[in-house]
Amino acid sequence: MRINGNYLDLKESYLFSLIAKKVDEYKQNNPEKEIIRLGIGDVTLPLVSAVTKAMKKAVIEMENAETFMGYGEEQGYGFLRRAVCDYYEKKGVLLDETEVFISDGAKSDLGNILDIFGINNTVLIPDPVYPVYVDTNIMAGREITFINGNEDNSFLPLPDETTAGDIVYICSPNNPTGAVYTKEQLKIWVDWALERDAVILFDSAYEAFIRDENLPTSIYQIPGTKKCAIEFCSLSKTAGFTGTRCGYTVVPNELVREDIPLNRLWLRRQTTKFNGVPYIVQRGAKAVFTEQGLSQIRENIDYYLNNARIITETLLELGIWFTGGNNSPYIWLKCPDKMTSWEFFDLILDKYNIVGTPGVGFGKQGEGFFRLTAFANTDNVKIAMDRLKE
């Protein structure tokens, strides 16, 4: 038996283990210091009551023979797919229920979607980037090219005529940079894709953080996109589902390549290699999209956005260049005094007892940059920013 040799091409990621090691060392040497963590990409507020109420009810259904639910459709219950369609309708995007696939999160589907694409496609990935896009393609042995984000393009790279690629990943609001494409910018990507029959994998995991009504919360708000894009979303950040696991993937029926609707391929993939999301979780997810649920999660997101505002106001005051923080839980700052990402990490850990994430961990273009997140307690964010201002 031979292993998949592509796995040997993967780089080990020491980013978060190295951060943990450095923080542990600092704590051991400075047990009296209180460290504030602004490096974590995980939510901190609990599930809202609309969700837990629905899940409690679902657990009770599961313990009675009359209401017990066994296997559901792999692509998710109709009640939840319908709720997702209604959510999109409010964005001005009309979807059919068959175009929505309930998933256990955007990460799984962003990786698994590659199953339906031929190996010989070239993949175009923005740098800096969520590492999953890169690693899943290395595992499959695909050729990867990068398009560079940088200070000049405000970490929102755009293609030109020379840009090549069959599959492209776009994440907006972006992880790690927090930058958000405008409709006009996304249209450039869509036109580029339509022109060369490329497919856009659009990661909209942070769409719920968008408050500016002019910014797109779905790529399908750009006309023509149903012919060239698959959209991945998740309730992880929208509704604090990081430990509850539910998302959805939209594969429009109009998206056809080589005369085959990709929707049909993805349905086949999911019915063969997946068995659906727990009934209890789907009931909780459905509650997110009720009036009460939407109002409750909005409150939570406002809490995080307020943290982000406190951070960005401090950076403005200090004259530090950054992207994100508006319409996003991530703030991507340029390390002052030409420091490298790790030099800045060490500096603010040692001097201000603040933990963030070195930008270089997200790609070459991240060198010299640094990610802070708004997923924290507001009092701690204030203390951290006061320390920075000093």
Place this chain on the structure above:
Amino acid sequence: MRINGNYLDLKESYLFSLIAKKVDEYKQNNPEKEIIRLGIGDVTLPLVSAVTKAMKKAVIEMENAETFMGYGEEQGYGFLRRAVCDYYEKKGVLLDETEVFISDGAKSDLGNILDIFGINNTVLIPDPVYPVYVDTNIMAGREITFINGNEDNSFLPLPDETTAGDIVYICSPNNPTGAVYTKEQLKIWVDWALERDAVILFDSAYEAFIRDENLPTSIYQIPGTKKCAIEFCSLSKTAGFTGTRCGYTVVPNELVREDIPLNRLWLRRQTTKFNGVPYIVQRGAKAVFTEQGLSQIRENIDYYLNNARIITETLLELGIWFTGGNNSPYIWLKCPDKMTSWEFFDLILDKYNIVGTPGVGFGKQGEGFFRLTAFANTDNVKIAMDRLKE
């Protein structure tokens, strides 16, 4: 963008849709007849109280900031991996926690495991078979060979020196045949695999139905197996988790190919393409392995096994050849009078209003055979068997 052309080699499965169509037609023409379904592979009893109690507690934890759980380790919480190790210890199998991966079910992992194997491996699959084994390999473009189950080998095919294959699927107790390999028989497979560095993918989803203490409930009960087998199990049938989604996959640290531990590859696959099972579900799964949980699920399985006994006693009385039904929820019978699978399907639907599954739907070797399942109400099973006896 080019699609994965291997998908075009997949056969459409009309098995269950054709069954549904035939049943619907019969019902329309005979609205007064009460149809008894013995064709479904889904559980019918609700979740046991130990499980729902734990899940209710977990939901409450999720609504409080102090006890809220965000991202967990992709391979599952330590508390559940420990519980699985303890469960195996009772079978005489010692596992390390790092060898256990919590999954959202055996189906997902049986498909996804293929990621870590090279494309050029030859896959050996028993016929008849759970169609997922075949389809997932067709999707990847792998060469498949079959080893035939039949009346002569009681649908427990064994390899000989000429049997080739790098990866082999074994499911015991088997779906669809209900047949169970003895330790001596499994040892033949293990020796065969060790001799040629093949890897056995052992699907033990029905192990909890084994009541005969001489039969193996884990392939690791055969010495040496940790060097050649990955075991997949699920709580779907063990504890009625078909709609709750939790299983586990064991990749022993001793399983090494080309100097690479497969455990390390699978960990990398899961941390890259999966984000773990919901905390609430893992808490429910943990409760399955408590003393109370194990006693409650045993009662449920006894209920199904009693249904199976009623069926097998009827078949014995009628002189119909079958496998399974002892130590398994499936009964695989030879259609009388040389009928084809679909002829027998039509006969018992029309004459006795019983629905089962035509064996040919599980592979060529299934032609002339028929699957009944014990996942039904006992009163209905009795009525169905009385009708057959008439």
